Amino acid sequence: MATELEMPGVKNQGIEEGxxxxxxxxxxxxxxxxCQACVAACSMENNVxxxxxxxxxxxxxxxWIRIERLWESTEFPEVKMTSFQPMLCQQxxxxxxxxxxPVYASVHSVSEDLNLQVYNRCVGTRYCGNNCPYQVRxxxxxxxxxxxxxxxxxxxxxxxxxxxxxxRRGVMEKCTFCIQRIHKAEDKAKSEGREIEDGEFTTxxxxxxxxSAITFGRLDDPESQINQLAEANxxxxxxxxxxxxxxxxxxxLRGGV
Amino acid sequence: xxxxxxxxxxxxxxxxxxxxxxxxxxxLPRGKMNxxxxxxxxxxxxxxxVVTAVLAAIVVFALGYEWYILIMKGQGTAGVxxxxxWGVFLVNTVFWIGISHAGTFISAILRVLKIESRRPxxxxxxxxxxxxxxxxxxxxxxxLGRVWLxxxxxxxxxxxxxxxxxxxxxxxxxxxxxxxxxCSTMYLFLPLIPDLAMARDRTQGxxxxxxxxxxxxxxxxxxxxxxxxxxxxxxxxxxIIPVMFSVHTIVSWDFAMAxxxxxxxxxxxxYFVIGALHSGMAAVAIVLFLLxxxxxxxxxxxxxxxxxxxxxxxxxxSMAWAYFYFNDYLVPWYGGDVWDKLVQEYTEKGSxxxxxxxxxxxxxAVPWATLWNKKWRETPWLLAIVGLLINVGMYLERYIIxxxxxxINRMPFTWRQYEPRIEIPMTxxxxxxxxxxxxxxxxIIPLIPVWEVQEGQEAHLIRKIGKxxxxxxxxxx
Numbered sequence: 200m201a202t203e204l205e206m207p208g209v210k211n212q213g214i215e216e217g218x219x220x221x222x223x224x225x226x227x228x229x230x231x232x233x234c235q236a237c238v239a240a241c242s243m244e245n246n247v248x249x250x251x252x253x254x255x256x257x258x259x260x261x262x263w264i265r266i267e268r269l270w271e272s273t274e275f276p277e278v279k280m281t282s283f284q285p286m287l288c289q290q291x292x293x294x295x296x297x298x299x300x301p302v303y304a305s306v307h308s309v310s311e312d313l314n315l316q317v318y319n320r321c322v323g324t325r326y327c328g329n330n331c332p333y334q335v336r337x338x339x340x341x342x343x344x345x346x347x348x349x350x351x352x353x354x355x356x357x358x359x360x361x362x363x364x365x366x367r368r369g370v371m372e373k374c375t376f377c378i379q380r381i382h383k384a385e386d387k388a389k390s391e392g393r394e395i396e397d398g399e400f401t402t403x404x405x406x407x408x409x410x411s412a413i414t415f416g417r418l419d420d421p422e423s424q425i426n427q428l429a430e431a432n433x434x435x436x437x438x439x440x441x442x443x444x445x446x447x448x449x450x451x452l453r454g455g456v
Numbered sequence: 457x458x459x460x461x462x463x464x465x466x467x468x469x470x471x472x473x474x475x476x477x478x479x480x481x482x483x484l485p486r487g488k489m490n491x492x493x494x495x496x497x498x499x500x501x502x503x504x505x506v507v508t509a510v511l512a513a514i515v516v517f518a519l520g521y522e523w524y525i526l527i528m529k530g531q532g533t534a535g536v537x538x539x540x541x542w543g544v545f546l547v548n549t550v551f552w553i554g555i556s557h558a559g560t561f562i563s564a565i566l567r568v569l570k571i572e573s574r575r576p577x578x579x580x581x582x583x584x585x586x587x588x589x590x591x592x593x594x595x596x597x598x599x600l601g602r603v604w605l606x607x608x609x610x611x612x613x614x615x616x617x618x619x620x621x622x623x624x625x626x627x628x629x630x631x632x633x634x635x636x637x638x639c640s641t642m643y644l645f646l647p648l649i650p651d652l653a654m655a656r657d658r659t660q661g662x663x664x665x666x667x668x669x670x671x672x673x674x675x676x677x678x679x680x681x682x683x684x685x686x687x688x689x690x691x692x693x694x695x696i697i698p699v700m701f702s703v704h705t706i707v708s709w710d711f712a713m714a715x716x717x718x719x720x721x722x723x724x725x726x727y728f729v730i731g732a733l734h735s736g737m738a739a740v741a742i743v744l745f746l747l748x749x750x751x752x753x754x755x756x757x758x759x760x761x762x763x764x765x766x767x768x769x770x771x772x773x774s775m776a777w778a779y780f781y782f783n784d785y786l787v788p789w790y791g792g793d794v795w796d797k798l799v800q801e802y803t804e805k806g807s808x809x810x811x812x813x814x815x816x817x818x819x820x821a822v823p824w825a826t827l828w829n830k831k832w833r834e835t836p837w838l839l840a841i842v843g844l845l846i847n848v849g850m851y852l853e854r855y856i857i858x859x860x861x862x863x864i865n866r867m868p869f870t871w872r873q874y875e876p877r878i879e880i881p882m883t884x885x886x887x888x889x890x891x892x893x894x895x896x897x898x899x900i901i902p903l904i905p906v907w908e909v910q911e912g913q914e915a916h917l918i919r920k921i922g923k924x925x926x927x928x929x930x931x932x933x
Binding site: 254257258259260265267268269286295298299300301302303320321322323324325326328329330332333334337338339340341342348349368369370371440443 | 528529530531532536537538539540541542599600601602603605606608609618620621623624625626627630710713714715716862865866867868869870872
């Protein structure tokens with residue numbers, strides 16, 4: 200599908216629309232060891248600021264992925280904890296964060312079929328963060344990357360990923376399924392005149408996971424690894440907060456069953 | 457046993473003594489009343505200037521310096537954090553919109569229903585609407601992460617070719633508040649025209665003379681002008697009532713439309729409207745008490761009957777609010793959602809439960825225990841204290857709904873309690889600005905709609921039917 204762009208000063212060029220691939224993830228809670236390697240890898244890949252002890256303790260950590268673990272019972276001798284649960288943006292098909300944004304900063308992309316946050320368009324109403332049932336959106340409370348305003352907060356001096364935007368204060372951000380990697384793979388496949396193969400690339404969190412608990416791949420390919428994983432474990436698979444009907448794209452495989 | 461001789465009839469001076477306590481039966485000559493209204497504007501004591509200076513200093517510090525810090529450093533200076541993305545700034549917004557409701561309610565609904573005791577205080581209430589909305593708008597701007605881009609929310613054609621998203625409840629909110637601000641300002645202005653003309657005719661030069669001259673729109677008091685004015689006011693009085701109800705309903709949709717436990721409730725619309733009236737009525741009581749005790753001659757205009765009217769309304773609204781609050785519990789209980797239950801448990805038993813108990817006491821117990829008594833309703837200071845307590849309670853109610861309510865969400869891992877930081881001085885700043893605007897207005901425009909009082913006094917007559925003296929009211933229109 201090609202649409203005509205109607206913009207003053209821009210020649211009418213057709214732009215391609217329509218999904219290039221539908222991406223998904225399977226997270227096996229039996230394999231997850233809670234080592235936080237995915238958290239570190241994601242922060243490095245996506246220029247996620249490190250906020251410091253005090254702010255992190257107050258809930259202002261900016262990680263796009265976090266490892267959750269909760270007490271099930273604290274009564275001795277039945278002390279029990281839940282399995283580790285890496286929680287990141289579920290890339291909902293029916294995302295609650297999207298309709299509430301007054302300026303279209305939280306949008307659903309057509310070609311990648313992902314929930315995207317357009318940083319430049321965000322005015323910081325924080326409605327999306329409020330409406331996200333998974334609480335995976337991170338708000339830039341300070342200018343973490345501007346040495347003129349908060350020199351003490353700038354921690355990532357020479358290790359920025361040039362493929363990823365640096366966000367300023369007052370902007371909401373969240374997991375993008377490493378969209379820069381998706382685009383790189385798309386470009387490569389396009390130049391070679393083929394479709395992207397499953398497993399050709401993966402996200403930073405999946406790449407870093409030493410236990411291979413996180414698997415990333417194509418949802419629209421029935422032969423893909425994630426679809427096979429989900430089919431092989433029908434009794435263990437579930438979506439987080441299924442009752443909210445957000446139709447998330449991440450399948451968890453229940454641990455400890 | 458001797459029997460003292462009693463006069464058969466009361467002496468002339470004592471005649472109508474019972475009815476004279478009502479301002480409508482205690483008329484003054486027109487010129488005298490106008491002079492009183494004008495003099496109350498000009499009689500300025502040194503205390504007034506001291507208070508004004510203090511308020512102005514607070515406003516400059518809180519809304520100037522502190523806001524500058526907030527904008528330049530980011531929302532990190534505020535207390536908002538991961539589960540509590542919305543904090544005290546939005547509490548202030550809802551609170552001030554609530555305050556702004558009473559103005560229209562009193563002025564429009566009591567005007568439409570022809571409640572005569574409203575006449576002296578409609579203007580004071582209408583000013584609350586406009587000044588309250590100013591605070592509400594400022595609070596929204598404080599809340600935004602990038603407030604310098606707020607115009608992106610306005611539907612203006614732009615080079616980015618992006619229209620605001622009208623799916624978002626925030627856009628409905630913006631439209632509703634803007635509509636309400638425009639309507640209520642016009643509704644404030646219309647009944648002000650004859651008084652501005654009066655002030656224009658009684659001002660000898662000075663910087664205010666041209667101000668009155670322009671704003672009075674050349675009003676001379678001819679038959680045709682009055683007819684047009686009354687028609688316009690009638691249209692506005694009827695039209696603004698649905699606008700008033702819609703505004704707070706739409707504000708409540710900011711919360712009710714979100715998929716958050718504790719918020720997603722259909723009862724929020726009417727519940728917020730009643731809540732707004734509850735705090736607004738109470739605020740009118742406070743303002744009337746302050747006006748009566750500080751402004752010269754205002755004990756003539758604002759009397760026991762006015763406080764009685766407000767007190768009765770406060771009691772009525774308090775009962776309605778209690779019903780809706782009960783409903784707000786009944787519906788989630790019937791629904792049986794586990795997350796709703798957790799939110800309720802947290803507000804009742806959590807570490808901030810004392811806010812909840814305080815709210816119930818000052819919003820329900822205090823008005824029910826005091827306002828049933830006519831003597832107490834007619835005591836200005838008592839009514840002002842009850843009003844103050846109700847406003848504290850209504851502020852707590854919004855605080856419980858927003859930062860306390862969102863602490864509990866569907867991800868227990870992120871549960872965290874919110875604590876306000878830079879919000880505290882900035883909240884004080886909005887209160888100071890509200891009072892400051894009121895004080896400035898009290899020097900510029902008559903806070904009493906003099907012509908309305910005079911109109912009412914002309915319509916009221918005391919007639920004798922047999923030995924009974926009764927008050928009669930003739931239709932003016």
